[in-house]
Amino acid sequence: MTKGIKIAGALCILFLCSLRLTGQVLPVPLPGGDIIQPFGLFNQFFPGVGAGFDGLNADPHGINNSRTFVAMGYTAGTATDSNGKTYNVITDIRVYQGDYIGAVPTYGAGGTTSAKAHGTFVEI
């Protein structure tokens, strides 16, 4: 009887250990990106033509292993604060919606497992 309980316990532990921890599938960044000295690598490219841009067909995405709709654009504008002070505004807001393969925390100790997910992300 005791042996049976031990075997059942071991099986339960084995089963529980085989379950993937549920949670958000975290997107992973592009492996490449622009190097901004002295700060280092930013995992992001800047599509566009002309000095300072990475080229018309540079990857506009911020998430690797993705299959999504993407929209982006550089803008300029103005803002006014609650004291009436005005500011110049520059934005680069990108939108991604679709599938991606990200990472799910697994087994603790910082381990992850690849997982496919669907999601919408905005880069601000």
Added chain:
Amino acid sequence: MHDFNPSITPNGVFWIVQIPDNAVQITGDTLTIHLQNIAVIDQLHFPGGTGNAPATVSFDITYTKSGMPRRVRPTSSDPLSPFTWAGKMWMATNTGTFSAAYNDGSFAATGSFSSSGNFGEMGTERNGSFAAENDDAVAKLLPSEQGQTGVGVSQLVGNKNAELRSDLPLLKGRVPIKGFPLRTAP
């Protein structure tokens, strides 16, 4: 100077926030996004230095594509290259309004912006392990899985006969043009 962003994640994803699918609506040639009270920080000394102020931003933006699409093909096998992805892209403009406020109420601002004269694009993309798939995979994905109305595959992928092939890498720069999203400078 103010720089509102959601920070870089510990694994390096740049300034990204996951939002509900229905915050984005794709209809015909336009994509609209409506977000309220997204938690960010005002990075007071971007891109370096210290000092952040917890804040929220809200904005409404409409992206509008125009012209003929161009088909992008991977032109590099170097995973660090910006040219390892595939897709179908249109040039696009966008306009929007926004508000930003510190959580402690000590600062708030509203404003508007436009991409007029600046680069913008929208379309479908595959990168990383998806880059080798065919374009139809993305076309099938979007309307059916978004659960949204008013968008058709043909509207997203455009007229195939009107494609403008442009898969050659052009310039490659290292200057932080992006650097300052939603930044306001006195």
